[in-house]
Amino acid sequence: MPLVEVINVSKEYANGEETIRPLDEVSLNVNEGDYVSLMGASGSGKSTLLNLIAGIDQATSGEIVVADTDITKLARGKLADWRAAHIGYVFQTHNLIPVLTAYENVEMPLLLLPMSASERRKRVEIAMEAVDLTSRASHYPRQMSGGQEQRVGIARAIVSNPTVVVADEPTGSLDDKTTEQILSLLSRINEELGMTLLMVTHDSEAGQRAKRQIRLERGRLMENGKETTSAHLRTA
Amino acid sequence: MFKFIPYVLKSLWRHRARTLLTVSGTAVALLVFCFIGAVQQGLLALTSGGDAGRTLIVFQENRFCPQSSRLPQDYAGDIKKMPGVVDVVPIKVFTNNCRASLDSIVFQGMEPEKIKAWRDFDLQSGDWSSFSGQDDAALVGADVAARRNLSVGDKFTIGDVTVVVRGVFQSPTAADNNLIFTQLEFLQRARGASDVGTVTQLEVHLNDTADPEALAKQIDQTFHAGPVGTTTRTKGMFQADTLADLAELIGFVHWLGYACVGLVLSLVATTTVMAVQDRIKEHAVLQTLGLRPLRVFGLVLTESLLLSTLGGICGVLGSVLLLSMSGMSIAAEGVTIAFEPSLNLAIQGVLVAVLVGVLAGIAPGWQASRTEIVTALRHA
Numbered sequence: 002m003p004l005v006e007v008i009n010v011s012k013e014y015a016n017g018e019e020t021i022r023p024l025d026e027v028s029l030n031v032n033e034g035d036y037v038s039l040m041g042a043s044g045s046g047k048s049t050l051l052n053l054i055a056g057i058d059q060a061t062s063g064e065i066v067v068a069d070t071d072i073t074k075l076a077r078g079k080l081a082d083w084r085a086a087h088i089g090y091v092f093q094t095h096n097l098i099p100v101l102t103a104y105e106n107v108e109m110p111l112l113l114l115p116m117s118a119s120e121r122r123k124r125v126e127i128a129m130e131a132v133d134l135t136s137r138a139s140h141y142p143r144q145m146s147g148g149q150e151q152r153v154g155i156a157r158a159i160v161s162n163p164t165v166v167v168a169d170e171p172t173g174s175l176d177d178k179t180t181e182q183i184l185s186l187l188s189r190i191n192e193e194l195g196m197t198l199l200m201v202t203h204d205s206e207a208g209q210r211a212k213r214q215i216r217l218e219r220g221r222l223m224e225n226g227k228e229t230t231s232a233h234l235r236t237a
Numbered sequence: 238m239f240k241f242i243p244y245v246l247k248s249l250w251r252h253r254a255r256t257l258l259t260v261s262g263t264a265v266a267l268l269v270f271c272f273i274g275a276v277q278q279g280l281l282a283l284t285s286g287g288d289a290g291r292t293l294i295v296f297q298e299n300r301f302c303p304q305s306s307r308l309p310q311d312y313a314g315d316i317k318k319m320p321g322v323v324d325v326v327p328i329k330v331f332t333n334n335c336r337a338s339l340d341s342i343v344f345q346g347m348e349p350e351k352i353k354a355w356r357d358f359d360l361q362s363g364d365w366s367s368f369s370g371q372d373d374a375a376l377v378g379a380d381v382a383a384r385r386n387l388s389v390g391d392k393f394t395i396g397d398v399t400v401v402v403r404g405v406f407q408s409p410t411a412a413d414n415n416l417i418f419t420q421l422e423f424l425q426r427a428r429g430a431s432d433v434g435t436v437t438q439l440e441v442h443l444n445d446t447a448d449p450e451a452l453a454k455q456i457d458q459t460f461h462a463g464p465v466g467t468t469t470r471t472k473g474m475f476q477a478d479t480l481a482d483l484a485e486l487i488g489f490v491h492w493l494g495y496a497c498v499g500l501v502l503s504l505v506a507t508t509t510v511m512a513v514q515d516r517i518k519e520h521a522v523l524q525t526l527g528l529r530p531l532r533v534f535g536l537v538l539t540e541s542l543l544l545s546t547l548g549g550i551c552g553v554l555g556s557v558l559l560l561s562m563s564g565m566s567i568a569a570e571g572v573t574i575a576f577e578p579s580l581n582l583a584i585q586g587v588l589v590a591v592l593v594g595v596l597a598g599i600a601p602g603w604q605a606s607r608t609e610i611v612t613a614l615r616h617a
Contacts, residue, residue, distance in 0.1 A: 057525050057610040078529045085527020092614070096522045100247035112240040113527045157526075 004197055005031035005054060005165060010063030012049050023049045025220035026063065029229050031165070036191040036198045038211035045217040047201045048169050054199060055088050055167045056080050068164045085113040089158030089196075091168035095150040097142040097157075103149075104129065104138040107156045114161060128160040131194070132186060148179035152186065159190055166190065168200040172207055184210050238535055245539050252512065256544065259508040263548025263590065264555060266497040266504070271556035271578070271586045273494040278582060279566070279574040280480065280487055283412055289473025293441035293453055296475065298466035303330035303571035307435040308465055316439060316456055321447025326351045329424040330437040330571045333395045337483055341568030342381065342395045344417045346424025352376070355442065358413060363389040363404030372423050375400035378414035379407045380564030380575065398427045411575035415566040437571075440472070479572045487574075498589055501545060505597035509541040513601040520605045521613030530606035537605045541598025542591065549590020553583045 007029040013022045023046030031037055039047040052058035053065055056072045065072050068087060075083055084090075089110075097106045107128050111121045129135045132152035142150055151171060158166050168187065172180040184207055191198045191212075202208050215224045222229045249256045283289070295316065297306035313325040329346035347356075349369040361379060368374045377387050382405045387393060391402045400419055408414050425432045441456070443449060453469035460467045470478065477484060513520070520533050528536075559565075560578040567574050 052611050055525070057614075078531065081524060081527050081529040081532075083527075084525065088525075088527075090525050092522070096518065096614070098244070098519060098522070100251045101244065105243070109244075109523075110526045 003030035004033040004035075004068060005029070005199075006064070006066040007050070007054065008064040008066070010050075010053060010060045010065060012046065012053065012058070013061045022220060024053075024060075024217075027217075027220070027222045027229070029215065029222055031197060031199060033197055034191070034195050036188070036210075036212040037200070038208035038214050039199065039201045039217060040203065040205060040208045040214060041217035043203065046220060047203075047217045050217065050222075051167050051169055051199060051201045054165070055090055056084050057090075082113075085110060085161070087164040089161065089163035089166040091151075091154050091158045091166065091171045093170035093173040095142070095147070095154045095174075097150055097153055099142050102139050102141055103134060103145065103153045103156075106142070106153055107160050110157060110161045124160055124162075125156075128156040131159065131190070132156040146179075147175055148182060151175060151179070151183055155183070155186060155190070159194065159196060163196070165197045165199060168198065170201055170203065172202070172204065180204075180207065238532070238539070241532075241536055242539070245536055245543065248512070248516070249540060249543065252515075255508060255511070259504055259544050260548040260551065262504045263501045263545055264551035266501045267549045267552025267586050267590055268556045268559070270494045270497040270589065271553055271582055272560070272576070273490055273497075274582045274585065275556070275560050275576040275578055276487055276567075276574065277491055278579060279411060279577050280484055282410075282577065283480070283572070283574060284473045284477045284484075288442075289476070290449060290471050291443050291445075292472040293443065293449060293456070293469050294472050294475040295439040295441060295456055295467050295469045296437075298457075298468045301479070301570055302335035303332055303437045304335065306330075306437045307432070308437070308439060308467065309463075310434050310436050312460060312463075312467070313436075313439055315459065316441055319452065319455060319459075321443050321452055323442045323444050324351075324354070326355055326440040326442070327421060327436040328438050328440055329421055329432070329435075331396075331398055331424055331428070332568070332571045334568075335570050337567060337569040339565065339567055340384065341415075341566075341571075341573065342385075342417065343415065343568055343571050343573055344375075344395075344398060344400075344419055344424055346419045346421040348421050352418055355440070356408070356413065356418070357410065358406040358408035360404045360406050363402070365404070368403040369420075371401065371403060372420060373400050374403035374420070376404040376406050376418040377402050378416045379405055380411075380414040380566060381417060383562075383564045398424070411577035412566070412573045414564065415568065415573040415575055441469075476572050479570045480574065483567065483569050483574065498593060501548070501590070501593045502597050505541055505545045505548075505594060506600065508544060509537060509598055509601040510604075512540060513537055513605045516605075517608060517613045518616045520608050521610045521616070524608065524610050525614070533608075534602040534606035537602035538595065538598035541601065542594035545590045545594025545597060546587070549587050549593075552590070553586040556586070557583055 009026045009028055010024055011026050012024040013020055041047045053060050060073055107125045129138055132155050134152050172183050188210055190196050208214050215222055297308050300306040310327050313327045317325045331344040332341055334341045368376055387402050389402050449471050456469040457467050557578040560576050565576045
């Protein structure tokens with residue numbers, strides 16, 4: 002049973018009088034422990050698909066089932082609870098809360114889960130250690146470099162031990178050296194912690210680091226040169 | 238929600254200039270609100286206090302300023318014989334200013350035993366025997382003493398009247414703290430021999446069964462044909478009539494109190510809207526992490542509530558300090574309205590601030606909670 006099932010999902014939005022359809026009945030399965038990169042040209046819909054899987058956008062049609070929950074049927078409040086429990090999101094621009102320290106930023110998702118303060122502390126320490134930033138715990142985002150901020154962002158995404166970690170262009174705003182560090186860190190998270198990872202990138206080199214590479218072309222998903230239709234998924 | 242309080246506080250501190258300006262604006266508005274409330278409360282205490290309906294004031298007919306009312310003192314004996322009357326207190330009033338003034342000095346000349354019987358106060362300094370045994374002695378209300386920097390042994394003069402302070406008192410009736418008690422005979426003689434045997438007013442204390450209105454009518458009818466006609470009203474009505482012009486002004490000023498509340502509402506709402514607009518992306522990030530829209534609404538509401546409540550508490554404390562330390566009052570025609578702070582007013586002020594904080598946070602909170610996450614994440 003796949004961990005993530007995207008079944009015939011379409012997304013449309015209006016741009017003036019024109020209707021734009023970045024995703025046209027796409028289907029995709031992601032298994033537990035997968036590391037999938039979603040690649041494609043700008044505007045191809047890769048971030049849209051990621052956002053739909055992360056439950057922060059609504060599909061126009063189709064189903065998205067993550068860990069047996071059809072998230073397209075959840076109301077806003079329930080969807081927020083579901084995100085807190087199941088999704089870790091790594092943003093391109095880090096998006097740390099500027100008034101909180103690195104430690105407090107990482108702790109933030111745990112405040113939404115039923116957990117004691119000591120358990121929270123333990124988990125934050127483990128996550129900070131995983132990204133090798135224990136010494137920067139009391140630093141504010143403005144006191145850190147872009148790479149360090151992104152590592153804090155990754156720690157925040159993994160701290161609640163989510164079902165899926167999604168990363169939207171996680172190296173998009175970083176230099177080459179830091180990009181390499183972040184990609185290595187993501188690989189480690191997948192391999193050593195066994196976390197399922199979905200990464201959107203326009204950088205094919207970064208995409209090659211994933212176990213599976215999927216391309217979005219004209220609203221369709223292609224893997225190994227073939228379209229990942231729902232029929233194909235069912236027979237696979 | 239309490240887990241997010243540090244985040245809320247840090248967010249407010251991040252824009253501390255804006256926060257401090259909003260808090261101080263709210264504090265000033267609430268200070269004015271409480272100040273106006275204190276003036277209204279002072280007026281209400283005069284016109285509806287415990288003895289306002291059970292005590293009659295006999296004044297000379299068609300006279301308003303205390304200086305112009307000259308009743309024969311022996312009217313007191315005639316009134317005392319009337320059924321329902323417990324006691325009659327002859328009072329000579331002298332004031333340095335008959336018009337409305339913030340620094341009126343009002344002397345009440347009374348027989349010492351009547352002061353003891355009918356005025357409720359504690360001597361903070363000085364002693365009773367040196368007051369009752371000295372002709373030009375005065376007992377000074379705590380607020381006048383503070384305003385004029387008077388203490389026991391001081392001699393001071395207002396107009397033709399020179400007295401020696403022999404005691405400073407504190408009364409639970411706030412208006413009395415703005416009075417100076419002297420001996421009746423002294424005040425009668427102080428302004429010349431023509432005042433001897435006359436008083437400004439007679440204070441008539443009734444028993445529980447007497448009908449104040451009927452007795453007032455009876456008193457006025459009794460002296461209608463006498464050398465000086467009288468107008469008798471309950472103490473509350475007398476004070477309300479005397480302060481009618483001021484009461485009208487105070488009634489109008491209470492709208493300013495509501496205007497202050499409106500000002501706080503718009504000030505806190507504007508700050509909260511600005512805070513929300515500054516943090517559109519941040520709220521989207523929080524929702525991505527799993528905060529429910531209702532919780533985001535709650536965070537914004539808490540910010541607004543904290544701003545308003547903090548400002549409100551500062552304003553209320555400021556007004557209580559100002560009112561209790563300054564002992565301010567306004568007097569007209571010898572009747573004093575004390576601006577009295579009270580716990581009730583302080584609670585009312587804080588509750589208004591809390592309510593305004595909630596109201597001011599609703600619209601911005603709703604706006605923040607309805608943020609479309611993906612659109613907001615693209616926000617610069």
